Amino acid sequence: MQIRFDDRVALVTGAAQGIGRAIATALVEAGATVHLADIDVEGVAATAAAIGAVPHAVDLGSAEAAAKLVADIVAQSGRLELLVHAAGGVRGQVGRPIEAISEADWRVIFAANVxxxxxxxxxxxxxxxxxxxxxxxxxxxxxxxxxxxxGIQAYSSAKHALVGLTKQLAWEFGPHGITVNSVAPGFVRSNPATERQWESYGPEGQKRLIEGIHTRRLGTPADIAAASLFFLSEQAGWITGQVLSVDGGRS
Structure with a gap:
C-alpha cells in the first residue's frame, strides 16, 4: 500500500522536534504541502528549512492564535485538509506529588494539550x-x-481529555467527510524532556521498562509518524473516532 498526499495541504503542530518533526518530514516526502507550527521560534524555522516546509511560530493556547494560524495557511495555500496536533507534553511536570501542583501548573498542561x-x-x-x-x-x-x-496528574488528565475530544469531534465532523483519530504513543525518546525522563529511571528502571514491552525496544518518532500517516490517508477514510496505541505491545 502506497500512501501519497500530492496536492494536499497539511498542518503539523509541535513540529520543531521529535514526533511532530518526524510526521512533518514524512508528509513532505509523501508529496504534501506542509505547514509547521511550534512555540519554539528557532526550532520550527530550522525544521522548516531542513525539510522544505512553511514555518509558523505560534503559541496555540488561545482561540485567536489558532484562528489566525489557520487563516494564514488558507491565505497562503488555498485550503487546509490535513491536521496533526502533536504539540503538548509534560512541560517539566514529572514525579511531583499532587500537593506540589499549583493551579498554574495544572492549567498550562491543559492549555498545551487540550x-x-x-x-x-x-x-x-x-x-x-x-x-x-x-x-x-x-x-x-x-x-x-x-x-x-x-506524578503526571495534569498530563494524564489532559491526555484523557484529548482522547474524549477526539471521539466527540469524530461524531460531529463525520457527516462532513472529516475523520478524527488519535495515535497514543508509548515511551519514545523524542525530545530533551523525554531524554531527561529516560535518564531519571536509571539502568534498572530502564531495563524494567523495556522488558515490559513485547517488542523489547522503545519506540521512535518514525513509528508514530507511520501510524499518523495511515490515519491521514485515503485508505483510512472509513476509520474515525479511534485511538491506536503504538507502544510495542505494552498496553
Missing part, C-alpha cells in the same frame, strides 16, 4: 467542511488511556 487541540479543530472546521474532506489526527498518549507514571 485547549490548543480544540481551538485548532474549531478554526479548521469551516475550511474542511467547505471542501468536504478532512483528516485530523491528535497525538495523545498511553497516559491518556490508563494510569501510568506517578
Amino acid at each position: 485547549d490548543s487541540a480544540f481551538f485548532l479543530a474549531q478554526a479548521a472546521a469551516p475550511a474542511m467542511k467547505a471542501s468536504g474532506h478532512g483528516r485530523i489526527v491528535t497525538i495523545s498518549s498511553g497516559a491518556g488511556l490508563r494510569p501510568s507514571l506517578t
Whole structure:
C-alpha cells in the first residue's frame, strides 16, 4: 500500500522536534504541502528549512492564535485538509506529588494539550467542511488511556481529555467527510524532556521498562509518524473516532 498526499495541504503542530518533526518530514516526502507550527521560534524555522516546509511560530493556547494560524495557511495555500496536533507534553511536570501542583501548573498542561487541540479543530472546521474532506489526527498518549507514571496528574488528565475530544469531534465532523483519530504513543525518546525522563529511571528502571514491552525496544518518532500517516490517508477514510496505541505491545 502506497500512501501519497500530492496536492494536499497539511498542518503539523509541535513540529520543531521529535514526533511532530518526524510526521512533518514524512508528509513532505509523501508529496504534501506542509505547514509547521511550534512555540519554539528557532526550532520550527530550522525544521522548516531542513525539510522544505512553511514555518509558523505560534503559541496555540488561545482561540485567536489558532484562528489566525489557520487563516494564514488558507491565505497562503488555498485550503487546509490535513491536521496533526502533536504539540503538548509534560512541560517539566514529572514525579511531583499532587500537593506540589499549583493551579498554574495544572492549567498550562491543559492549555498545551487540550485547549490548543480544540481551538485548532474549531478554526479548521469551516475550511474542511467547505471542501468536504478532512483528516485530523491528535497525538495523545498511553497516559491518556490508563494510569501510568506517578506524578503526571495534569498530563494524564489532559491526555484523557484529548482522547474524549477526539471521539466527540469524530461524531460531529463525520457527516462532513472529516475523520478524527488519535495515535497514543508509548515511551519514545523524542525530545530533551523525554531524554531527561529516560535518564531519571536509571539502568534498572530502564531495563524494567523495556522488558515490559513485547517488542523489547522503545519506540521512535518514525513509528508514530507511520501510524499518523495511515490515519491521514485515503485508505483510512472509513476509520474515525479511534485511538491506536503504538507502544510495542505494552498496553
